[in-house]
Amino acid sequence: MTERGGAIVIGGGLGGLWATLTIANASFPVQLFSLFEVRRSHSVCAQGGINAVLDTKGQHDSVQQHIIDTIKGGEYLANQPPIKSMCESAPGLIRTFDRMGVTFSRTAEGLLDQRLFGGVKNKRTCFAGASTGQQLLYGVDQQVRRLESLGQVTKREWWEFLELLKDDAGCCRGILAMNLRSLEVRAFAAEVVVLATGGFGQIYAPNTTTSTNCTGAAASRCYQQGARFANAELFQFHPTAMIGRDKTRLMSEAARGEGGRIWVPRTPDDQRAARRIPEAERFYFLEEMFPSYGNTVARDEASRAIWRVTRQMGLGLRGTDRVYLDLTHLDRALVSTRLGAILDIYRKFAGVDPLDEPMEIFPAAHYPMGGLWVDFERDPDGGMVSESPRNHATSIPGLYACGECDYAYHGANRLGANSLLSASFSGRVAGTSAVCYLRGLGSGHARLRQHDIDRAIARQASQNERLMRSDGPESPFEIHRALGELMTAKVGVVRANPELEVALEELRELDARLGRIRLGDTKDWANQPLSFARQLRDMIRLGTVVTQSALARDECRGAHYKPEFKLSIPEGKFPGDPEFEDYRARWQANNARWLKTTIAEHRPEGPKIDFEPVDTSLYPPVNPRDYR
Numbered sequence: 001m002t003e004r005g006g007a008i009v010i011g012g013g014l015g016g017l018w019a020t021l022t023i024a025n026a027s028f029p030v031q032l033f034s035l036f037e038v039r040r041s042h043s044v045c046a047q048g049g050i051n052a053v054l055d056t057k058g059q060h061d062s063v064q065q066h067i068i069d070t071i072k073g074g075e076y077l078a079n080q081p082p083i084k085s086m087c088e089s090a091p092g093l094i095r096t097f098d099r100m101g102v103t104f105s106r107t108a109e110g111l112l113d114q115r116l117f118g119g120v121k122n123k124r125t126c127f128a129g130a131s132t133g134q135q136l137l138y139g140v141d142q143q144v145r146r147l148e149s150l151g152q153v154t155k156r157e158w159w160e161f162l163e164l165l166k167d168d169a170g171c172c173r174g175i176l177a178m179n180l181r182s183l184e185v186r187a188f189a190a191e192v193v194v195l196a197t198g199g200f201g202q203i204y205a206p207n208t209t210t211s212t213n214c215t216g217a218a219a220s221r222c223y224q225q226g227a228r229f230a231n232a233e234l235f236q237f238h239p240t241a242m243i244g245r246d247k248t249r250l251m252s253e254a255a256r257g258e259g260g261r262i263w264v265p266r267t268p269d270d271q272r273a274a275r276r277i278p279e280a281e282r283f284y285f286l287e288e289m290f291p292s293y294g295n296t297v298a299r300d301e302a303s304r305a306i307w308r309v310t311r312q313m314g315l316g317l318r319g320t321d322r323v324y325l326d327l328t329h330l331d332r333a334l335v336s337t338r339l340g341a342i343l344d345i346y347r348k349f350a351g352v353d354p355l356d357e358p359m360e361i362f363p364a365a366h367y368p369m370g371g372l373w374v375d376f377e378r379d380p381d382g383g384m385v386s387e388s389p390r391n392h393a394t395s396i397p398g399l400y401a402c403g404e405c406d407y408a409y410h411g412a413n414r415l416g417a418n419s420l421l422s423a424s425f426s427g428r429v430a431g432t433s434a435v436c437y438l439r440g441l442g443s444g445h446a447r448l449r450q451h452d453i454d455r456a457i458a459r460q461a462s463q464n465e466r467l468m469r470s471d472g473p474e475s476p477f478e479i480h481r482a483l484g485e486l487m488t489a490k491v492g493v494v495r496a497n498p499e500l501e502v503a504l505e506e507l508r509e510l511d512a513r514l515g516r517i518r519l520g521d522t523k524d525w526a527n528q529p530l531s532f533a534r535q536l537r538d539m540i541r542l543g544t545v546v547t548q549s550a551l552a553r554d555e556c557r558g559a560h561y562k563p564e565f566k567l568s569i570p571e572g573k574f575p576g577d578p579e580f581e582d583y584r585a586r587w588q589a590n591n592a593r594w595l596k597t598t599i600a601e602h603r604p605e606g607p608k609i610d611f612e613p614v615d616t617s618l619y620p621p622v623n624p625r626d627y628r
Contacts, residue, residue: 006030008175008190009112010161010218014133014420015403015427016196022431023194024144024152028438031188033177034157035213038141042198042211042404043423046133046449047252047342049115049125049361050097050420052090052519053486056111061122063087070418071619073119073298074369074411077231077556079615080378080406082391084381086425093424094126095217100139104128105338115338116257117416119298125417130252130341133420140424147606164193164225164399165448172398173448176456178464179524187453191441192398192434195222195372200615203543204365204492205484209241209250216566219405220538221373223545228395229600229607230407231370232542234551236414236559237493238366239302240359252327252342253416255359256295258335262313262324262361264308271362273359273374285309287590297370300413300559303363307493310362317360323357367419369410369559370549372401373599376408376577382618388436402430407597408624412558413439425426463545467533468524472516476533481512483536483543486510491547495562500551509543512544516538545600545607550611555594569623584623591621 006029009020013076016032024030034041066087096113099106105113105127114123128135155269158180163185165174174189185505192370200216201208208214223229242249263284265277290297297305301508306323310316317323327335332355336343346354373395377388377420384391392400402423409422419446432503490503519529556566569589573580596611 003353004110006190007192007194007438008033008188009194009196009197010175011041011403011405012157013041013043013196013198013403014137014140014423015430016041016138016194018143018424019194019196019400019402019431019434021140021143022428023434024147026435027152027160028435029152029154030240031118031154031190031392032144033159033161034155035180036385037157038144038155039137040215041137043137043210043420044134044412045199045250046420047130048093048117048254048257049127049251049417050136050424051117051124051415051417052094052126052151052421053087053113053124054091054094054114054126055124056114057109058602059122060122060323063091063282065122066090066124068619069120070409070415073415074413076411076616076619076621077234077418077614078409078411079376080618081378081382081615084618086409086422087427088167088383088500090421094402096174097139100129100143100619102135102139104135111242116296117255118294118302119258119293119415120252121293124256125257127254127338129414130254130336130410136420136424154275161197161221162421163221163456164396165189165456166225166396167448170226170397174595178215178459178460178531180531183464183524183530185457185464187457191450192437194400194402194430194434195219195394195405196401196403196430197405199364199368200369201368201548202480203483203539204235204487205483205489206247206481208365208411209238209248210366215535215536215539216368216405216542217535219401220542222372222394222396222399222401224541225601226396227399229370229371229545230373231412231549231598232281232368232600233553233598234369234559235365235546236299236367236369236411237303237305237363238298239363240361241361241366242346242350242359243322243364248344249349249359250342250364250366251359252345253299255325255327255339255342258338259327259330262296262302262323263326264309264317264323266315268314270397271318275328283309283315284326295323295384298413299366299416300561303332303408304491305563306363319358321362322360323362324357327363328356328358329356340394344481365488365492367414368404369407369412369414370546370598371405371407372409373597374406375559378615387432387436389433389440391433392426393433400430400434402426404608412560422488436566436617464530464574465528466467467517468522470517470519473516474513474517476514476517476529476536479510479517480532480536480539483540484512487543490544491550492563495550495560496564497551497554497562503547504544507540507547511537511540548607548609553594553598555590557594587623595621
């Protein structure tokens, strides 16, 4: 076992790299674990940009407006002090990235360029063409490499996190991890662990924009060891995804921000080519349904509108689940400069140039607002205390979480371009908190016993052996496809309690089928089916948390949509009208019941679901947005 001391960071995306950089800069040694080369982390797939109020367009944008947009976009379901601190820190964070050498797109005058993104009315999204995540990740990675060369950071790429090592007091003191090449299971000690392992979109595969490594297995394993999981039911479906035979690929929200228009033919099953359909015969439904925001309406509203137009109105292209995302009316040179990366993706995998013909898109599972529950300490000004060991601490002492695997910033629906911001900011905060935790440790805390470590290693090695020798009729890859189809159909854009109850039964059946699998690969070197089969069980457990949480929340809020419980604003009625006042009373009663964080705790028989209050002290909830 590795010597005690220092920190372990699991995950090499933006959150993990920022945590690593912060801890190592404080002179504590860091071991950085990743399933693959750090530069392949899923942060590189983020395309459109990162939000910060710089007001380079002279629109009188303000940090306060960024805070309000984030809070309202999340339907008030996120604690507000962390949001306040994140939005206030965003401009400085952008300047730090700039000094790191990130190649942001700029105006002709040399200023950082900013574009429009969904759910807002001001241009506050900084970007680097359409490959922003990649440029940000590479910038931070260079800084971590510098510290690695000085011996402050040890990278352990191609290692998979298996479980936490906890002392008798329940504090996290290290991890077990498996070398994905040799399959060696080994213990690593540390005084603090930071989890930054991303989201869990693969429970919806193949209808997801996420990488095949976004299984959520690491967060699921921490949950099964006692970490609380929050707001699992809140999963954002991105409205503009390119449907492919192998996987679903994201067509960035920047396409809408740059002027892209979404439409379908007004005539059902119209077989004409898109360019042959006259303007008068096109249904620009986002512009008609949401005139205040048009095509830049928030993602949950856009996804449900597409769902309604295709599934309920029967206006999908050629009778399929597809609509047009049209860029053909825009300046070709400008679009090529600003959206080059996604244009190349579409050309390569669809064989069509989006500058000549509209893209065909449909909503796909994209981003979980929920994740591991993390704490915060509120300061007198309403933000977070800048240096507190409570910030981003999970319910397991000594374990912190940041990035897409925590729940802290997005409430019921994430604003576009707030993901790269929250990943970077939360990684830095988690790193600072881990440093505070390390500095506060005394010498009298509990120690790990070697025989407990040996027993844990033997248990994990036995599980590997059992899986490799299993000889049942089931394929883990078929079970995974069944999981994705189940979650998409019954726990997707639109939900209903009877279907959720059926989904829970089917998830139990999938879990049982895992006991009858056959890997088809028994070699003890780089056995990919072995790692996948282990992760699949954790995905099913996480799918159960999502479904049980969705069943428990009987309302429509953000990305969680149950039509049976929808509260509709009376048409043509205003404050003072009896019908409007009745609606207001029902809305207030709904908030009193459901404006709470969903908390899941692991039990052998299934997740225990409870609710806890949300801090709305800065901006109390007002009547929900009505784009009409």
